Every structure is written in C-alpha cells, then in structure tokens.
Amino acid sequence: MSKIILSMMLIFSFNLFAQTTPPATAASSTAMKKTLVSVKYFNQMMGNVHQNASRFSTVMTTISCNHPVKVLKETSTDGKEFMFYGENDWNLVTVGPYDGYIMSAYLSDKKNECFEEEYSKFFDGLELEINDLYYWARLYDQYTQGKSKVNR
C-alpha cells in the first residue's frame, strides 16, 4: 500500500513539475534582446515595413528609396542570435518609431541611385497621388522575383 502511495506521489510531483515549468522555447522567445547590427538603405522605389516577416502582414509604414533603416539582431537568453526571419529573407529593422520587417533583398549597405532622386522633376511631373504611392509600395510586396545565374 505504501508503495502505491509513494508511486502516486511521485507521478503527481512529476505532473506538477511539468505544469509549472514552461517550455524552453517559449521562455526564450519572450526575452529577446535587440541590438543594432548596421544601417542599411532601402533600394526600391517605394516599399513597406511589415509587422511580421511576411509580404501580406500589416503595413506599419511606407518608405521610399534610400531611406536609412537600422537593422537589428535578436539574442535569446540562451545566446542564440537571430538576424533573418521568415524563409531567411527578412530583416528586423527600426524605421522611425516602428520596429518591423523588410525583405533583405530590398536593403543595401550603401546609398543607391534612386529614380526619384536622379529624375526628381520628371518624377514630380507624374503627379502621383497618395493612392499611387501606396500601390507602388505594394507592388514590391506582390512581385515574386528571381534572377537567372551563370551556369558554373
């Protein structure tokens, strides 16, 4: 009888332990430390900063070519570093007051030759409305892109 009681107590204690200890992944995801990696520049005509690492997630703000963004990395409590998100093609960035995600392909280390800067009066002449600028930014979310490479 005492054996049964002991084993029951042991099982109960294990269950209690399992309930009170959160999974390791959940614990690490809540305590991410963000650090600045570099400053990069947006290299398309218009684009969006997203809430999540997905082209269809909520748009936080819209930026234009050569807009500087702070690229961040996250470090979990167990020391793991995260710099790319989604399918490794998104960066976590700070743009003004927002922390959001931008596709890595749309960021350059150096300033770019931008259409709206190079042909500023022509661009002004197009008299694009806010609606047009919104759609131009969305266009770069909606494209699926690629490049054929030289066969080696």
Place this chain on the structure above:
Amino acid sequence: MKKLVYSTLVALTLQSAIAADKKIEHKDDHAPEAKTEATATAPAGDGKDLIDFSSIKDLIKKDGLEGELQKKQTEKRVLLDKKKLQDMKRFNVPPADVFWNMFSELWLVKNATLLKWDFHKPEFDIEKAFISLLEAQGIYEKKIKILLVDSTEVIHAALPTNDKEYIFVLSLPFIRTMDLSKVEISLILFEDFLRARKGYFKNYVTSKELESYMGSNFAGKPFDKKLIADHLKKYSNVLLVKGFSFQEQFEVTTEMDSLLKNDLKMWNTYLTLLEKIDNLTKTNALYKKYNQIYPSPELQMNWLKPKPTRF
C-alpha cells in the same frame, strides 16, 4: 557799524554777480571754438580726396592679391556653373533603359484596381521553375519579376523593360481554370519573354515623340503630361484590345519550336499547352478575348506540327 556791514554785503553780492557773468561769457566763447574745430576736421575725414589708390594698386599687385581675387572669382564661377548644371540635371528625362521599367510599373500602379493584383496569394514558386527554364535555354543574368493578378483582363504578358529585367503579368484565375503545372506556366512566361525580347510590345507603344523625349532635358519647359498619359493609354490598348499580330505570333511560335526541340518532353508539353488554351478559348466565354490578344492557339499548333513530306 551797521553801515560797514551793509557795504561789505553789497560788495560781496556784486563780486559774486560779476563772477557769474564771467562764467556765462566763457561758455559762449567755447561754442564758436567747437564749431571752428569741427569745420577744420571735416576735410580730413573725407578720405577719398586724400588716399592715393594708385600707389596701393602697385602694392596689391606685388602681394599677388589680384591673382588671388581672380582665382576666387573663377572658383565661384565654377561652383555656380556646377550648381546650375545640377539644377538642370534634375529636369532630365530618364533614358530608354530606365524609362521603360518605370513606365511599365507606372501602368501597373495606375491599373491596380482593374488588374486586381493587390491580394493575398499563395507561394507557387513559379519564379524558380521559370528561372530553371531560362538557365536551361542558356539565358543568364536576367532579373525577373512576376505579378499574379486576380482577374482575366490580362491573361499573361511581359511588359516593356530593358534587357536586364523583365516584368511579367499572369492571371491566377487562368492558371486555376487551366490547372496549369509549373512547367506549363514557365512555358507561357517563356513565350512572353521571347515577345518582349523581340520588342513587339515596345514597338506598339513607342512613338517618335516619346523616343526624342527619353533622355532629353525639359528645363525651362513644362512637363509633358499629355505624352505620358497618351502612352499609358497605348499600353492598355495593346494588352486589353489590340494584342499581337499573326506574323508576330508565327515568329514567336517558330522560335519556341526551334528552342524547345532539344528537349522533346518540353516540346510536347508546349504542344499540349496550346491544345489546352485552344479548348479553353473555344469553350469558356470568359477567355474569348484571348484569341484577339494572342492569335491564335489553333494556328500555333498547326505551325508547330511537323508537315507531312511529299515522299
């Protein structure tokens, strides 16, 4: 005694009165003196009459200050010219290789609601399949952008761009109705790629005015809004109404034939694809316009099929 006191008092008041008078006289005497001093210094202050500049000129020449002044003036002139040039540059119209990419995107932006491309779409990985087809055909270093649209207004097309980058529009309802595979989609895009490379679309929408406008400078002139608006309409006309000619379709089909013949499986897929499109355009009213834009899948099949030999 009283008399003595009085007389001394009178004498004292007289003395003080005389002294006060003298002071007033002194003050009056000083004023004209100041005036005369002022008139005397005035000619000394008028330096122009006195400084001999010719002697300083020689001195400046000896010091090289004149040369320095000239140098500063030319520097200023160069700076002003540079600024003027930079201001002028802002009025540049993009050259053809930049213009077409921007203009095609502008057309997409202006027709966003008609084409319905702003929607949540699944990841098909079409670009990967298409790129592998391009690489298999020996077409390298080409950037591709594919835009899936949720309408049948434009079924598929490659918009005018430069030779390094291609923009494709592809209808998702068309893909779903036809139940197209990635290889079949790649073949449709490849056909569009050949049309774009041959410059058919560009030839339809370009004009002499636009050609001369591209790469020019419109400083001092108003921006040609009408030219831009007219050419956006031409885009719509080609893609929604006019389409391509029989001759162009024949050229594209024969090129597809020769390029795909190395891979018989691919060639067969292309033939089957044309059959599928032909069936769709004949049976589904939604796609009746297709033959008007790309004439005609039936003829394309005939051009592809090997001709029976006489012997």
